[in-house]
Amino acid sequence: KAGVTQTPRYLIKTRGQQVTLSCSPISGHRSVSWYQQTPGQGLQFLFEYFSETQRNKGNFPGRFSGRQFSNSRSEMNVSTLELGDSALYLCASSLPSGEAGELFFGEGSRLTVL
Amino acid sequence: AQSVAQPEDQVNVAEGNPLTVKCTYSVSGNPYLFWYVQYPNRGLQFLLKYITGDNLVKGSYGFEAEFNKSQTSFHLKKPSALVSDSALYFCAVSAGYSSASKIIFGSGTRLSIRP
Numbered sequence: 001k002a003g004v005t006q007t008p009r010y011l012i013k014t015r016g017q018q019v020t021l022s023c024s025p026i027s028g029h030r031s032v033s034w035y036q037q038t039p040g041q042g043l044q045f046l047f048e049y050f051s052e053t054q055r056n057k058g059n060f061p062g063r064f065s066g067r068q069f070s071n072s073r074s075e076m077n078v079s080t081l082e083l084g085d086s087a088l089y090l091c092a093s094s095l096p097s098g099e100a101g102e103l104f105f106g107e108g109s110r111l112t113v114l
Numbered sequence: 115a116q117s118v119a120q121p122e123d124q125v126n127v128a129e130g131n132p133l134t135v136k137c138t139y140s141v142s143g144n145p146y147l148f149w150y151v152q153y154p155n156r157g158l159q160f161l162l163k164y165i166t167g168d169n170l171v172k173g174s175y176g177f178e179a180e181f182n183k184s185q186t187s188f189h190l191k192k193p194s195a196l197v198s199d200s201a202l203y204f205c206a207v208s209a210g211y212s213s214a215s216k217i218i219f220g221s222g223t224r225l226s227i228r229p
Contacts, residue, residue, distance in 0.1 A: 043222075056214075058215070
């Protein structure tokens with residue numbers, strides 16, 4: 001069974017640009033969540049999607065957005081990039097019910113903003 | 115509000131010795147507790163979880179964790195450390211089963227195993 005796939009793995013952008021990151025969940029998983037990981041702030045929840053609907057959103061500015069498609073694949077977008085957006089962005093998929101709370105993470109997209 | 119604390123930023127252990135990575139939590143109701151491991155430039159990997167039942171939970175790679183309700187702790191342990199265990203370890207908690215947004219992660223503990 002293929003794991004969670006995130007693309008691209010690494011990317012470099014400059015301030016003011018925008019970026020789109022992609023996540024393909026494990027087959028059969030309909031819930032996808034996104035996290036930002038930085039050395040200073042640790043792992044912070046960005047948003048969660050289920051059946052193409054955003055269920056929850058973390059405490060991030062409106063420059064951070066996301067969506068989920070009918071095949072459960074998800075994208076997140078960050079507009080008007082700032083230096084502080086440099087981070088590892090992790091996607092996780094999970095079953096919406098049954099197995100309680102176990103998250104399956106992708107390998108992440110490392111974003112560097114110059 | 116629920117919270118989780120990993121009091122040690124780093125734990126250093128000699129190979130072959132037992133290791134413990136500490137985690138304490140605060141949650142209303144019954145806790146769901148998890149441990150994840152992260153290797154350099156990788157995502158988090160699930161190690162084990164406690165939902166209910168036996169307080170000693172066994173997981174991947176020889177790790178185990180003990181749920182202690184009175185001390186609100188869920189320490190990760192391994193009887194004999196390997197150099198390959200060197201990684202960043204995260205404890206996480208949620209109040210019962212809920213969405214991913216309700217899972218709170220600790221700040222992480224870097225485990226370093228010296229040969």
